[in-house]
Amino acid sequence: MQPRTPTRFIDPALLAGISHLDLVAKTVVDGFVAGLHRSPDFGFSQEFAEYRSYTPGDDLRHVDWNVFARTERMYLKRYRGETNSQLTLMLDTSASMGYSSHGTTKLDYGRFLAVSLAYLSNLQRDAAGVIIFDDEVRNYVQPSTRQGQFMRVAHAIEKASLGTRTNFAKPFVHFQQFLRRRGIVVVISDFYEQPEIVIKTVEPLRYRGNDLILFHVLDPQEIRPKLKEPSLLVDMETEDAIEVSPEYAREEYGAKIDAHIAALKTKANAAGIDYQLLPTDRPLDDALREYFLIRKGRM
Amino acid sequence: MGFLAPWFLAGAVAIGLPFWIHLLRQYRSTPHPFSSLMFFERRTQSSIKHRRLRYLLLLSLRVALLLLIALAFANPFIDRTGVAAGGRKMLVIAVDNSFSMRYDDHLARAKQAAMNAVSQLNPGERGQVLAVGSRVHFLTQPVEETDQLKAAIQGIQPSDEQSSYGELARALRTIEQTSRIPLEVHFASDMQKSSMPPAFADLRLGSDTNLIFHSVADPKEPNWMVESVTAPAKIYDPKKVRVQAVVAGSNTPATKRTVSLALDGKVLDSKSVDVPANGRASVEFVSLDSPHGFHQGEIRIEPGDSLHQDDRFDFAIERTDPHPVLFLHPAGQNLDELYYRSALESVSEAGFTLDPLAVEQAGNQSLSKYAFVVLSDVGSMPPGLENSLRAYVAGGGSLLIALGPLSAALNRVPVSNEAIQGSAYASRGDSRFETVAAADAEHPALRRANKLDGVKFYQVIKVDPGQSHVVARLTNQAPLLLEKQVGEGRVIVFTSTFDNVGNDLPLHASFVPFVEETARYLGGQQDRSTNVAVDSYIELRSAKERGAAIDVTEPDGTHPLSLKDATTAQTYQVTREGFYEIHRANGRQEMVAVHADRRESDLTLIPQETLDLWKNTGRGPDTPAGDGSNSGNQARPWSLWRYALLLVLITAIIESVFASRYLSVEKEVA
Numbered sequence: 001m002q003p004r005t006p007t008r009f010i011d012p013a014l015l016a017g018i019s020h021l022d023l024v025a026k027t028v029v030d031g032f033v034a035g036l037h038r039s040p041d042f043g044f045s046q047e048f049a050e051y052r053s054y055t056p057g058d059d060l061r062h063v064d065w066n067v068f069a070r071t072e073r074m075y076l077k078r079y080r081g082e083t084n085s086q087l088t089l090m091l092d093t094s095a096s097m098g099y100s101s102h103g104t105t106k107l108d109y110g111r112f113l114a115v116s117l118a119y120l121s122n123l124q125r126d127a128a129g130v131i132i133f134d135d136e137v138r139n140y141v142q143p144s145t146r147q148g149q150f151m152r153v154a155h156a157i158e159k160a161s162l163g164t165r166t167n168f169a170k171p172f173v174h175f176q177q178f179l180r181r182r183g184i185v186v187v188i189s190d191f192y193e194q195p196e197i198v199i200k201t202v203e204p205l206r207y208r209g210n211d212l213i214l215f216h217v218l219d220p221q222e223i224r225p226k227l228k229e230p231s232l233l234v235d236m237e238t239e240d241a242i243e244v245s246p247e248y249a250r251e252e253y254g255a256k257i258d259a260h261i262a263a264l265k266t267k268a269n270a271a272g273i274d275y276q277l278l279p280t281d282r283p284l285d286d287a288l289r290e291y292f293l294i295r296k297g298r299m
Numbered sequence: 300m301g302f303l304a305p306w307f308l309a310g311a312v313a314i315g316l317p318f319w320i321h322l323l324r325q326y327r328s329t330p331h332p333f334s335s336l337m338f339f340e341r342r343t344q345s346s347i348k349h350r351r352l353r354y355l356l357l358l359s360l361r362v363a364l365l366l367l368i369a370l371a372f373a374n375p376f377i378d379r380t381g382v383a384a385g386g387r388k389m390l391v392i393a394v395d396n397s398f399s400m401r402y403d404d405h406l407a408r409a410k411q412a413a414m415n416a417v418s419q420l421n422p423g424e425r426g427q428v429l430a431v432g433s434r435v436h437f438l439t440q441p442v443e444e445t446d447q448l449k450a451a452i453q454g455i456q457p458s459d460e461q462s463s464y465g466e467l468a469r470a471l472r473t474i475e476q477t478s479r480i481p482l483e484v485h486f487a488s489d490m491q492k493s494s495m496p497p498a499f500a501d502l503r504l505g506s507d508t509n510l511i512f513h514s515v516a517d518p519k520e521p522n523w524m525v526e527s528v529t530a531p532a533k534i535y536d537p538k539k540v541r542v543q544a545v546v547a548g549s550n551t552p553a554t555k556r557t558v559s560l561a562l563d564g565k566v567l568d569s570k571s572v573d574v575p576a577n578g579r580a581s582v583e584f585v586s587l588d589s590p591h592g593f594h595q596g597e598i599r600i601e602p603g604d605s606l607h608q609d610d611r612f613d614f615a616i617e618r619t620d621p622h623p624v625l626f627l628h629p630a631g632q633n634l635d636e637l638y639y640r641s642a643l644e645s646v647s648e649a650g651f652t653l654d655p656l657a658v659e660q661a662g663n664q665s666l667s668k669y670a671f672v673v674l675s676d677v678g679s680m681p682p683g684l685e686n687s688l689r690a691y692v693a694g695g696g697s698l699l700i701a702l703g704p705l706s707a708a709l710n711r712v713p714v715s716n717e718a719i720q721g722s723a724y725a726s727r728g729d730s731r732f733e734t735v736a737a738a739d740a741e742h743p744a745l746r747r748a749n750k751l752d753g754v755k756f757y758q759v760i761k762v763d764p765g766q767s768h769v770v771a772r773l774t775n776q777a778p779l780l781l782e783k784q785v786g787e788g789r790v791i792v793f794t795s796t797f798d799n800v801g802n803d804l805p806l807h808a809s810f811v812p813f814v815e816e817t818a819r820y821l822g823g824q825q826d827r828s829t830n831v832a833v834d835s836y837i838e839l840r841s842a843k844e845r846g847a848a849i850d851v852t853e854p855d856g857t858h859p860l861s862l863k864d865a866t867t868a869q870t871y872q873v874t875r876e877g878f879y880e881i882h883r884a885n886g887r888q889e890m891v892a893v894h895a896d897r898r899e900s901d902l903t904l905i906p907q908e909t910l911d912l913w914k915n916t917g918r919g920p921d922t923p924a925g926d927g928s929n930s931g932n933q934a935r936p937w938s939l940w941r942y943a944l945l946l947v948l949i950t951a952i953i954e955s956v957f958a959s960r961y962l963s964v965e966k967e968v969a
Binding site for chain 2: 096097099106190192219222231232233234235236237238240241242244248252253256257260
């Protein structure tokens with residue numbers, strides 16, 4: 001039994017200093033799992049559930065012959081079936097994901113999150129895959145449980161670079177072809193789009209019984225901008241510029257982004273989609289906990 | 300209200316600078332990349348307006364700061380009257396107590412005028428009493444008690460000083476600067492013209508000084524006086540003494556006066572003299588029979604007048620014997636002695652007698668009684684003489700050495716020990732002689748000898764100056780006159796002779812002054828005036844003479860010098876008439892007669908125009924001259940630049956506080 005440790009997950013800014021994403025994932029996940037006091041070695045096994053009387057037509061392979069030898073009655077031994085789940089990570093690499101106010105960009109944070117989930121999935125023998133997208137699908141690694149799958153996923157995530165985007169919905173029309181089997185779909189994005197459009201765009205991903213999680217990655221400055229003086233802000237995607245006063249950024253903008261987050265959460269819940277806001281200055285445990293809740297429900 | 304330098308107001312255009320900073324600079328923003336602008340609106344550019352409103356106070360402070368700076372440089376002023384300045388003033392009562400105020404009842408009238416002025420002192424105002432002589436004496440501090448002021452006025456006594464109106468003006472300027480309130484000055488004086496300073500600018504008054512004159516003298520007051528007396532300080536032969544006196548009159552008609560010469564109170568001689576109107580006459584007394592010692596001489600005129608103190612003139616005189624001078628010369632050589640004796644005795648008041656002696660007979664001669672010793676063309680000397688001379692000089696004696704043909708055989712100059720390098724002879728041809736090329740005209744020996752100009756030198760002994768001071772050089776750069784300090788005494792070396800063989804100096808007019816001044820210098824009888832005016836300084840000692848006590852006895856028998864002053868003071872200022880006795884450090888005693896400055900006897904008044912000019916020196920030429928009673932209400936420009944500068948300072952501080960507060964808020968937000 002491993003000792004319980006109060007260690008929280010390492011700060012994202014510190015993770016940014018680790019060059020290899022696989023190491024990042026191991027650091028994060030091992031610490032998180034140890035914190036949950038769950039052994040990562042439960043493996044792929046069958047768990048006894050109940051005995052049931054044999055009825056004609058049942059498969060004789062499930063009869064417990066030891067019981068029959070003692071009682072001359074045929075009982076079937078029932079097991080709780082453990083199924084492998086498929087995890088599809090969808091990482092947004094649009095230009096806005098490159099924003100950072102404290103050293104860790106939203107894309108970096110998304111990378112850490114994605115690779116940590118992939119590593120966690122690999123430990124659970126789940127099939128993990130990744131889709132890198134901005135305006136288009138930039139990279140795709142099909143979910144699999146093959147040997148070396150984690151490294152392929154991690155490599156794809158590491159290679160992800162910032163692209164451009166002006167249209168959030170455009171790449172999602174292609175995702176259906178990649179999701180042939182039910183599983184968990186994780187969308188990591190900053191969701192700079194109207195909440196209705198976001199939900200409407202991602203909702204089809206649930207149609208085949210997928211569990212959908214939206215990880216909303218935002219920089220703290222995007223939630224509560226703090227400007228010293230009137231500043232000229234340039235949109236990283238459209239390159240439009242607007243001069244903004246500190247008062248406006250502090251008051252009106254704050255109200256708008258709060259409303260946006262609230263609307264996104266409300267609409268996601270209404271659509272049966274899990275939603276989690278992830279400021280980039282917070283550790284990854286919220287995201288991993290959310291994933292486990294979903295994963296637990298599928299076991 | 301006006302501006303003394305209105306052109307500086309043009310600097311007010313600088314207020315555009317804060318407007319530019321507050322408005323135009325707002326459009327400059329550094330671009331910052333941001334994720335998305337979907338939650339920003341175009342109307343947020345109106346933040347400029349919002350910001351300007353917020354910093355309006357700071358903008359106002361900055362504009363005010365620049366305006367105040369321009370205002371301070373423009374030097375604003377307002378017209379202010381003495382009454383408008385608060386009405387308070389300080390009363391200064393100045394009473395002239397100089398020598399001339401002894402005339403008749405002048406001082407009493409001045410004191411009465413001062414008493415009347417004190418009665419004008421308003422409750423709450425302060426007054427101060429001054430006595431004006433050659434210096435200003437502050438008799439009281441600024442006080443409100445009139446009794447104290449009146450007592451000070453009553454206590455004013457006449458002095459023998461000469462009044463100085465320049466000193467009064469300087470004192471009034473000082474009082475105004477320290478009191479910082481307007482002054483009302485009542486000056487009671489006889490308004491002597493002779494008391495005016497050489498430069499009228501010295502009479503300048505402060506801008507808040509109102510000077511009111513109280514003249515106590517009447518125009519054309521007659522006064523006779525003994526203006527000057529010329530008498531020798533020392534008498535060696537009473538029958539050869541001549542005492543000259545000048546009797547003068549101021550505002551006087553032609554008259555006859557009796558002039559008497561008195562010694563120690565005893566009238567020796569009297570003469571009648573006709574003094575012309577406003578003129579002067581001379582009287583000479585021959586012979587002054589007196590015993591040995593110091594005597595108090597006096598010249599007086601009769602009958603006296605209203606200022607009888609200047610009808611007499613004191614002078615000090617000392618009857619003494621001539622001092623012997625030892626003249627050592629080679630046996631059988633008397634020409635140099637002849638010339639030297641003739642020159643020395645031709646000066647009636649030289650006070651020296653020459654004792655000639657062949658050098659061969661001077662081996663055992665006692666030198667201590669001689670004022671100084673002359674070695675004239677001395678070659679070899681008897682044993683012991685040079686040592687005696689060396690000891691004599693080292694003990695404070697003086698030696699004059701003339702080098703001639705016999706001296707050329709010596710290796711060194713006696714006593715001074717400077718090396719003799721040889722002799723230079725020249726024929727008496729037209730161009731074969733040397734003259735003086737460079738000489739120290741300030742040296743006592745040459746002071747009246749016209750640098751020995753024109754004297755031809757045919758025979759000169761060449762001396763290496765060594766450590767001696769070369770007083771004069773010839774055209775061939777050979778030293779002619781050298782001086783050296785040996786112990787406490789001094790040695791003067793003349794590298795030629797005193798006869799008319801080695802040079803033609805004895806035939807020149809400069810020979811007698813040269814011999815006389817050299818003798819006075821070596822004999823320690825330099826001129827010290829024994830008749831001086833009040834306020835003069837008597838030299839007590841040179842800077843080198845320290846330690847030995849000097850005693851001064853004033854006319855009333857008091858000893859004014861403290862023990863410390865007696866050993867350190869170099870001069871002493873005499874402040875009253877009479878005979879002062881001085882006991883010097885070397886044991887000698889002197890008597891000095893002190894008389895009032897005779898400029899005080901000239902009672903000519905200052906013209907009224909000059910007094911009006913003086914009164915208005917502090918107010919500028921545009922202010923009309925008033926009678927003093929209402930001049931305090933006249934408008935005077937009062938500069939406000941100091942207050943503007945103070946406001947600049949205050950505004951700058953407030954601006955700094957507000958500016959830092961805004962910055963700190965932004966930092967906190969950041």
